[in-house]
Amino acid sequence: MGAFSKFWQGAVIASMLAAPVALAKVTIYMCGDSTMQDWNEGYYPKQGQGQDFHYWFDPTKAAVVNRGQGGMSLGGGGKAKDGSTAVGYYDMFFKKGCSAGNCIAEKLQAGDYVVIQFGINDVNYSTEDFFASNMKKMVSDVRAKGAYPIIMSPIRRLYYDSPTQIHNSYRGYPALNKSLAEELNVPFIDMSEMVANYMISVGEQYAAQFIFNYATKAEYSNLGSDQTDQVHLQMNGANAFGRIITEQMRAHTDPIVKKLGDYMAPMYQVDVKVSPEGAADATSLGAYYPQGMTVMLKTMPKSGKKFLGWYDGNGNKVGAPSRSNVKSPYIHTFVMGSAATQYTAVYEGGTAQKYTGDGKALTAFPTTTPKSLADVTFVPFTPIEGTEQIDVEVDKNIKKFFDAYSPDTGVGYKENNWTGFMGDGFFNLENSQTSFASYKVKFPAAGYVTLAVRYANGGSSDRMFNAYLDHDYLVSAPPTGAWDKWDTAYVVMDAPQGETELKIMSLTSDGAPNIDAFGFSLAGVCRVSEGCPEVQDSTKDTTDTSTTALRGVAAKAGVQLRGSVLSLVRDADVSVFDMRGRLVMRKTASAGEMNLSETVRTAGLYRVVVRSGSEKFNANWVKVR
Incomplete structure (x- = not known):
């Protein structure tokens, strides 16, 4: 292919917005950051609040379209800590910047609902003025289509000031959400307050091990490293918070929001017992679920206690978990059926307790989330202020690099007119805010990895770009002095197990820098177009040993x-x-x-x-x- 051959293959924005279920009565759009978004299967058990939210609703009456987008602030326009200008959710995914017909604002129909939850990333990537301005625009756009906006404050971080006080890591944004809802006369759900109350009621140990994404590679086969994530949720936590959202909708003072309760599916209680009592340090709390949702049960033995297994409501020991990547015998997953039931975590000296209820769906639901202290040990954590980003050190020991010259899809040019590149050439993203280069890669295990991008920037200013891997990672690319001078930029990413797509995306009309190669600090990563061997042991350094x-x-x-x-x-x-x-x-x-x-x-x-x-x-x- 010629040195300046144009490379037009696909569009990245179109893939981000699927059409809602055609026969649904109304559509509920969930707009938020990575605490809302869908997470790739390879990240399990990490999950966003909106990921399973559709299960709470009768599919013949309502469809849920989750448009949570990792790394996004609502406002944008503000300055990040590195001095870069951030681009907000409104500009990139709701109203502008997305290709024709794929903006959320263009999808809306009269009677639809738009749930808006931001504030976590706005702390560092926006200002309160930008946030307020874009919230007002978003609400106006929703109403112009005859749809109904609902504003939610952001969830809390795993950070206890004391057993009865949850730290507000996101400064004035929870209160700003509330004041804007009042000013604009928009229904408000105070998830910041509800989640704080819930965290107080269950205690810090339970919040860490059952709600936030504290997970180990001994528990899940897809994890390459242990996770201690104080921002994001595991599946049980995401669905617990989804349950709180639906409870707030059912009991809302606004009749239009309360109407959503009529669209919800039947709910069935799952009681959880421990036998003998006191054998476990902590065990999943009983809760209700809709049919089809995956339920996760977990127990943590006290020192010296022998766990015998999970037993169902008939007194039978359960079989394999419904999720094949669950390794720990202390964890069991199953798909919720259409009847209430019970499970028992049986330890040595205990017996399974059979379910004696009628199995019927619930007819009454909580109207709020009160504070009620659980009897757990208080262990303080080191606070981490600010955004979704996890504090993991950059690892510059890159195991393998891949030639970026030929992306799988992209908008730009395959060129070799400058010297110093390493492979066949480099990829020059078109000078537009929507240009990108996409590469399908496969990871042997989930965990934090360092991405290295070899680039040239002959301009006079930083050409920051978005390295998207199921999440937005903004990467600074300072000038290199000339287009034939190359440097390497690094960013820590949260990678899933299995196949996924790395997208290098422009953030400004000047495009991104020229991309020569990219690589990862994790051994065994492969590019799908080159053929992927069987998964290797990611703990071994395979660099140039074969x-x-x-x-x-x-x-x-x-x-x-x-x-x-x-x-x-x-x-x-x-x-x-x-x-x-x-x-x-x-x-x-x-x-x-x-x-x-x-x-x-x-x-x-x-x-x-x-x-x-x-x-x-x-x-x-x-x-x-």
Whole structure:
């Protein structure tokens, strides 16, 4: 393909907005940040409040469209800590910036509902003035379509000032949501207050282990590392908060909001027992669920207590969990049926307790979430102020890099007119706010990883871009001095297990920097278009320890890397570049073997490019030891 061939393949925004269920009476749009969004299966048990929210409703009466978007503030326009200008949800996903026909505002029909919950990221990526301005615009747009806005304050963070006081990590934004709802005469649900009360009632240990995403790789097979996430929710927590939202809707003073109670599905109680009493340090609380929702039960044994298993309402020991990635015997998952039931966590010396109820759906529901202290141990956590971001150190030990020249889809140009790139060329995103480059990748395990992006920015200002991986990650790309000078930007990401899509997205009309390559600190990641082997052990450093054929023509020509040994079947020009794109070594090599460690003496991560005649072989990265 020519050096300046135009590369138009798909549109990223269109994939973000699916049409609602066609036969539904009304549609409920859930707008929020990563505490609302759908999380890829590979992140399990992490889940957003809106992810299973559709189960609470009768599908013949209402459809739920979850448009939670990770990393988003509502306001935008403000300055992040690094001085960059943030772009808000209203501009990117609700009213502007999305392709024709795919903005939420264009999808709305008279009688629909729009639930709006922001404030977490606005602390660092917006200002109260921008927030208020965009909230007013959003409410006006919803009403202009004959739809009904509902404002919710953000949920709390896992941070106890004391057993009876939950810290307000998001400053004035919970109160600002409330005051705007009053000013605009919009129905309000105070999730900040309701969640704080709920956290007080269950205690800090339960909140961490059962509500927020504290999860270990010993519990879930898809996790590559233990999770201690004080911001995001696990499945049980997301559905507990979804339950609170529906209770607030049922009991709301606004009759239009209260009408949503008529659209809800039947609810069935699941009682949870421990036998003998006192054997567990903590166990899932009994609660009600709609049919079809996955229920998670968990118990934590006290020291010296032997757990025998979970038993159902008939007194039978349960089989395998409905979720195949559950490893822990203390956790059981099942899909809720159409009758109330009971489960018992049985320890040594205990017996299963059979369910004696009538199985009927509930007819009465709570109208509020009161404070009621549970008898749990108080262990304070270190506070973390601000946004959704998790405090994980950047790991610059990148295990493998991938040539960014040919994205799977994108809006931009495949070019090779500047020097210093490592593979076939680089991808130049078009100068527009909607340009992108998308790469399908597969991760061997879930967990926090560092993404490295090798880029060139010959401009005079930072070309910040969005590295989207089921979540928005804003990456700073300062000027490199020229378009043939390359540097590497790093960002910590929360990766799922399995196949997903990395999208490099422009944030301004100037586009993003030129992208040469990207890589991850996790071993075993592969690019789907290159073929993915069986999942490797992600704990092993696989960098250049196996025989690797250079891709494409090189493989046919027999060019191979064995560790640091390059094998050639014919004479070729060999170049080695460091991570900043500087030429470290270049020589014409004869057919045979060439030990790179003898010519490149400084340990590090390098890119090897092999050319023979008019052919240039796709290059691999090699760590010279």
